[in-house]
Amino acid sequence: MNLKDLSQHLGLSPTTVSRALNGYPEVNEATREKVMAAAKRHNYKPNTRAIRLATGRAMAVGHVIPIETRHEIVNPIFADFIAGAGETYARAGYDLILSIVPDGDEARAYREMKSRGNVDGVIVHSPRHDDFRIGLLHDIAMPFVVHGRATGAALPYAWVDVNNRRAFHRATDFLLDLGHRRIGLINGLEFMDFAIRRRAGFVQALTARGMTETPALMRAVEMTEANGYIAARDMLAQTPAPTAFLVSSMIMALGTRRAIEEHGLIMGRDISVIIHDDDLSYMQNGADVPIFTATRSSVRAAGRLAASMLLDTIANPTPTPATHLLEAELIIGQSTGPAPNRS
Amino acid sequence: MNLKDLSQHLGLSPTTVSRALNGYPEVNEATREKVMAAAKRHNYKPNTRAIRLATGRAMAVGHVIPIETRHEIVNPIFADFIAGAGETYARAGYDLILSIVPDGDEARAYREMKSRGNVDGVIVHSPRHDDFRIGLLHDIAMPFVVHGRATGAALPYAWVDVNNRRAFHRATDFLLDLGHRRIGLINGLEFMDFAIRRRAGFVQALTARGMTETPALMRAVEMTEANGYIAARDMLAQTPAPTAFLVSSMIMALGTRRAIEEHGLIMGRDISVIIHDDDLSYMQNGADVPIFTATRSSVRAAGRLAASMLLDTIANPTPTPATHLLEAELIIGQSTGPAPNRS
DNA sequence: TTGAAAGCGTTACCAA
DNA sequence: TTGGTAACGCTTTCAA
Numbered sequence: 092m093n094l095k096d097l098s099q100h101l102g103l104s105p106t107t108v109s110r111a112l113n114g115y116p117e118v119n120e121a122t123r124e125k126v127m128a129a130a131k132r133h134n135y136k137p138n139t140r141a142i143r144l145a146t147g148r149a150m151a152v153g154h155v156i157p158i159e160t161r162h163e164i165v166n167p168i169f170a171d172f173i174a175g176a177g178e179t180y181a182r183a184g185y186d187l188i189l190s191i192v193p194d195g196d197e198a199r200a201y202r203e204m205k206s207r208g209n210v211d212g213v214i215v216h217s218p219r220h221d222d223f224r225i226g227l228l229h230d231i232a233m234p235f236v237v238h239g240r241a242t243g244a245a246l247p248y249a250w251v252d253v254n255n256r257r258a259f260h261r262a263t264d265f266l267l268d269l270g271h272r273r274i275g276l277i278n279g280l281e282f283m284d285f286a287i288r289r290r291a292g293f294v295q296a297l298t299a300r301g302m303t304e305t306p307a308l309m310r311a312v313e314m315t316e317a318n319g320y321i322a323a324r325d326m327l328a329q330t331p332a333p334t335a336f337l338v339s340s341m342i343m344a345l346g347t348r349r350a351i352e353e354h355g356l357i358m359g360r361d362i363s364v365i366i367h368d369d370d371l372s373y374m375q376n377g378a379d380v381p382i383f384t385a386t387r388s389s390v391r392a393a394g395r396l397a398a399s400m401l402l403d404t405i406a407n408p409t410p411t412p413a414t415h416l417l418e419a420e421l422i423i424g425q426s427t428g429p430a431p432n433r434s
Numbered sequence: 435m436n437l438k439d440l441s442q443h444l445g446l447s448p449t450t451v452s453r454a455l456n457g458y459p460e461v462n463e464a465t466r467e468k469v470m471a472a473a474k475r476h477n478y479k480p481n482t483r484a485i486r487l488a489t490g491r492a493m494a495v496g497h498v499i500p501i502e503t504r505h506e507i508v509n510p511i512f513a514d515f516i517a518g519a520g521e522t523y524a525r526a527g528y529d530l531i532l533s534i535v536p537d538g539d540e541a542r543a544y545r546e547m548k549s550r551g552n553v554d555g556v557i558v559h560s561p562r563h564d565d566f567r568i569g570l571l572h573d574i575a576m577p578f579v580v581h582g583r584a585t586g587a588a589l590p591y592a593w594v595d596v597n598n599r600r601a602f603h604r605a606t607d608f609l610l611d612l613g614h615r616r617i618g619l620i621n622g623l624e625f626m627d628f629a630i631r632r633r634a635g636f637v638q639a640l641t642a643r644g645m646t647e648t649p650a651l652m653r654a655v656e657m658t659e660a661n662g663y664i665a666a667r668d669m670l671a672q673t674p675a676p677t678a679f680l681v682s683s684m685i686m687a688l689g690t691r692r693a694i695e696e697h698g699l700i701m702g703r704d705i706s707v708i709i710h711d712d713d714l715s716y717m718q719n720g721a722d723v724p725i726f727t728a729t730r731s732s733v734r735a736a737g738r739l740a741a742s743m744l745l746d747t748i749a750n751p752t753p754t755p756a757t758h759l760l761e762a763e764l765i766i767g768q769s770t771g772p773a774p775n776r777s
Numbered sequence: 778t779t780g781a782a783a784g785c786g787t788t789a790c791c792a793a
Numbered sequence: 794t795t796g797g798t799a800a801c802g803c804t805t806t807c808a809a
Contacts, residue, residue, distance in 0.1 A: 092549075093802060104780045109804065119778055136549040140492065141802035143483040144785050151529075158517070170513070174501070177534040186494075186552060189532045191520040206479040209529060352700055436786060447796045452788065462794060484786030487801050 092133050101129055151186040153210040157194045175394025183402055205231045211405045214238055220282050236401045240284050249412035251397040255285045258419035259292030262365045266335045275326040275333035276309045277343055289339055308333055319346025327354045335363040393417055435476045444472055494529040496553035500537045518737025526745055548574045554748045557581055563627050579744045583627050592755035594740040598628045601762035602635030605708045609678045618669040618676035619652045620686055632682055662689025670697045678706040736760055
């Protein structure tokens, strides 16, 4: 059943039927109702391919996940975020195109998206510091919203981000309140924007209490289980050892836990650990709080927000990009106790 | 730059240019070369929207992730699998459309995809036992490949699956070889196909050694951290307690670990744990082996395989669906030791 | 308020 | 081997 069929059934022209269905004001209300009813009755769905060609819009948004091909780093697909964005797209009749792009030819990939015209805009994930994609997308006039921030970018751009700085400030405060004085920071590599912000929050919290950061208790490493292990192991070997850890990802925390156990300590009893991870799709909502404390944001809501910002931009391009900083939600597990009385 | 522009530049008809570019045999080689050169020079990319309408193909594949809306269960987005599939699509010029579908109106969603014509086929994720989607997709003539299996389905269908039964058989064997005699199975709910197969493998391994399964040491629960905790806690409270656990997901294993620690035991020293999880995108490849043993498959390769099966089916529909059973790769962590000498 | 016709950028059929 | 023309299913402009 296509538009022509439907209009013939109704004894109307395709034009009128199209207008009725798309809510144009100039159509007679009686006609509109007849058309709507018939459309529903015959289960008419407009053909997306035809709409796309006729309107010149792709009715699709690309989510671009860059993957690091040189090393074994595969960036996560931000499941919660994307699920949230998907809700928004579905409501607006847009498709979500997931694009896994090897970092070697990202520029080519974006340009091709543009010239092939199969997306109206993109969400940029995993921004790096001063990310080149911002300039590129500007150049090719591809609407976009960044999931995260890219400090150092010369041009303004729209973004949605979790307040990483504040999250780490609060997490650090929390540990300081418990009496911890030697807190180890296990952070991601600091070419990633969020890693810089997280460290800043950590340091600020210490400074605010008249303390200074100890370089020996700070690591910035590739976020892998092995590196989480090494970082924690090395810090635990110091005298005095840290009494708490602040870990910048779930993956690294697996390694951190291993080091702690190898050291003969029990996490949450002998040593406190706070983990921050934005992609907690593998943990459940609500009651499923792990043994340690986790700081997290409403990632799904962030996805919805970013998506509607992008759709807005596509509909009416504005010179001043919108930005949204979301506060992370702090979740306290049961077993993160006070600082142990160890020297 | 579109086809018309390009053909005018060349002094040829759009028809000929199209044929030259698409490798039709009837075009003069000299002409073809001229056309190719001009296309490259002018950086001509055919407009996807037009191709789609003209050919009637969507040049896109849908990956449908059902989400459980009644409970808080959000099915994972199989990052590795999808990344693998994405590679295949990219090579073939297809888009990957990620579709998050609330389980309430899945049928509607599939029918709409069909009538709107924005995908040529779909990958079905997270099949349930006797999944209704197989019949549905058959009815609406939508090509599909299932990621997993749906035992009990009346119709034949194409699938790619990990050999869950064998994986659990081998994992159980491994523990038995270490001397364990009381092994707790913490499994997912058995309306999910893989959960049934995993239990079968576990039971078969016991049976093969003349042992019988102990119902008190087997749980089938919703795969959450909390349930992993409860299951393990309850089993540990029994006398005699299990000396090992076989856990059916990473999420549940977090809870299992918590229960073990609360019980005053150290995982890998006092008690062995094997975790099986197909979606290990958050662990890195290679050396990053956690403290416990993990059984995993080459999920990315499975995604590539499923994708090319689907593209084949789309290109030339065959009555006999292809099926592929992949062996899981067994990864041994350092600390899973022999059975403790506890009664 | 409705309709006819052109157009979107390709492919595909039929002639030449 | 090449070209003209219709077709894909809608939207949009222009007339009525």
